[in-house]
Amino acid sequence: MLNRTFGCVRLVWNKTLSERHGVYHVEGKRTTCRETDAALTRWKRTEDLAFLSEVSSVPLQQTLRHQHTAFANFFAGRAGYPRFKTRRGRQSAHYTRSAFRLRDGVLNLAKTSTPLRFVWSFDNVDITALDPTTVVVSREPDGRWYVTFAVDAEAPEAADPTGHAVGVDLGLTDFPVTSDGRRIPNPRHLDRRARRLARYQRRMARCRRGSRNRSKARAKAAGAHRKVRNARQDFLHRITTALVRSAEVIAIEDLDISGMVRSHHLARAISDASWGEFRRQLEYKCARAGRTLVVIDRWYPSSKTCSACGHQLAELGLTTRHWTCPGCRARHDRDHNAAKNILAAGRAVARGSSGDACGADVRRQGSSLPRSAMKQETRVVRHSA
Numbered sequence: 579m580l581n582r583t584f585g586c587v588r589l590v591w592n593k594t595l596s597e598r599h600g601v602y603h604v605e606g607k608r609t610t611c612r613e614t615d616a617a618l619t620r621w622k623r624t625e626d627l628a629f630l631s632e633v634s635s636v637p638l639q640q641t642l643r644h645q646h647t648a649f650a651n652f653f654a655g656r657a658g659y660p661r662f663k664t665r666r667g668r669q670s671a672h673y674t675r676s677a678f679r680l681r682d683g684v685l686n687l688a689k690t691s692t693p694l695r696f697v698w699s700f701d702n703v704d705i706t707a708l709d710p711t712t713v714v715v716s717r718e719p720d721g722r723w724y725v726t727f728a729v730d731a732e733a734p735e736a737a738d739p740t741g742h743a744v745g746v747d748l749g750l751t752d753f754p755v756t757s758d759g760r761r762i763p764n765p766r767h768l769d770r771r772a773r774r775l776a777r778y779q780r781r782m783a784r785c786r787r788g789s790r791n792r793s794k795a796r797a798k799a800a801g802a803h804r805k806v807r808n809a810r811q812d813f814l815h816r817i818t819t820a821l822v823r824s825a826e827v828i829a830i831e832d833l834d835i836s837g838m839v840r841s842h843h844l845a846r847a848i849s850d851a852s853w854g855e856f857r858r859q860l861e862y863k864c865a866r867a868g869r870t871l872v873v874i875d876r877w878y879p880s881s882k883t884c885s886a887c888g889h890q891l892a893e894l895g896l897t898t899r900h901w902t903c904p905g906c907r908a909r910h911d912r913d914h915n916a917a918k919n920i921l922a923a924g925r926a927v928a929r930g931s932s933g934d935a936c937g938a939d940v941r942r943q944g945s946s947l948p949r950s951a952m953k954q955e956t957r958v959v960r961h962s963a
C-alpha cells in the first residue's frame with residue numbers, strides 16, 4: 579500500500595508539474611492551489627486514473643502543497659525550478675492529522691488495515707506521549723524505510739553568553755579554518771567512504787542499462803551514498819554545534835555555491851556539497867540559540883587583504899598557500915588570514931557600522947534567512963553592545 583501511495587504521489591506531482599509548465603508557457607499564467615486541487619479531483623473521476631482513489635488522498639494533496647511552495651521559492655529566487663520525481667529517487671508520503679492515528683505508540687495510517695510497525699530511535703523521548711502534527715513515511719534509494727514524526731515544540735532558550743566572536747573561512751584544502759587558527763580537516767573515514775562510492779558508481783556505469791547487474795550495482799551505490807551522506811551530516815552537525823556554542827558572533831562568507839559545484843575533483847566535490855549545508859545548519863542553529871550570524875559579501879577580498887595592516891594584494895593565485903605582506907612583512911597562511919578578515923568584517927557589521935574599515939562592501943545577512951532570525955539577531959546585538 580505504501581509503495582502504491584508513493585507511485586500515486588509521484589504521478590500527481592509529475593502530472594501537475596507538466597501541466598503547470600504547459601499553462602505557463604502557452605498562456606503565461608501561474609497555476610493556483612485551487613486549480614491543482616480541482617485537477618486532482620477530475621483525474622480521480624477518469625477511468626485511467628481512478629486508482630488514485632485507492633490510496634489516502636492526504637499525501638496527494640500534501641504533494642500539491644509542496645509543489646506550490648516549491649514554485650513560490652522558485653519565483654522568489656530562493657530555489658531552482660522544481661524537478662520531476664523519478665522512481666529511483668527518495669519517495670515520501672506526508673500524512674497530516676486526519677490521515678493517521680498514533681495511540682500508545684501504535685501508528686495507524688489511512689487506508690491501511692494493520693498498524694505500521696516501526697523501531698523508535700529516540701531513547702530520551704516517550705513515544706506514547708508524542709502528539710505529532712504530521713507523519714512522513716519515506717523510502718530511500720537504497721531501500722531503507724523511515725517514519726518521521728513532526729511535532730510542535732517550544733522555542734528553545736538562548737545559549738549562554740561567551741563574549742567570543744569567530745570568523746570562518748571555508749578553505750580549499752581543510753574544510754573550515756577559524757580566525758582562532760583552528761583548522762578542521764574532513765574526517766578520514768569520509769574520504770574513504772567517498773572513494774568507495776565513486777568505485778560503485780563507476781561499476782554501475784559499466785553495466786548495461788536495464789540489466790539485473792546494473793540494478794544490483796545501483797543498490798550498492800545507493801548504500802555507499804547513504805554512508806557518505808550520514809558521515810558528512812554528522813561531521814557538519816558537530817562543527818556547527820561547536821561553533822554556535824563557543825561564539826556569540828559568527829562571520830562567514832557568502833560563497834557562490836552554484837558556480838563551484840562544477841568542479842570534478844572528488845575532495846572538492848564533497849566539500850562543495852557541504853558548504854550549502856554548513857551555512858543552512860549555522861543559520862538555524864544561530865537563530866535557535868540567539869547568536870548573530872553575519873554573512874559577508876562574496877566579493878569581499880578576504881584572501882588577498884593583509885589582516886595585520888590592511889594592505890591589499892592585486893593578485894593571489896589559488897595554489898598559493900602562504901604569502902608575505904609587502905606592506906608590513908607579516909607572514910600569512912592563506913585560509914587563517916582570510917578567516918581573520920572575515921571576523922573583522924563580521925564584527926564591523928555586528929556593531930552596526932556601515933561597511934568595515936577598508937570600505938569593503940559588507941552585507942549584513944542574506945535574504946534567505948527567516949525573518950525571526952533577523953529579529954532575534956538585532957535584539958542580541960543591542961544587548962551585547
Ligand SMILES: [Zn+2]
Nearest residue numbers: 884887903906
Ligand atoms: Zn600587512
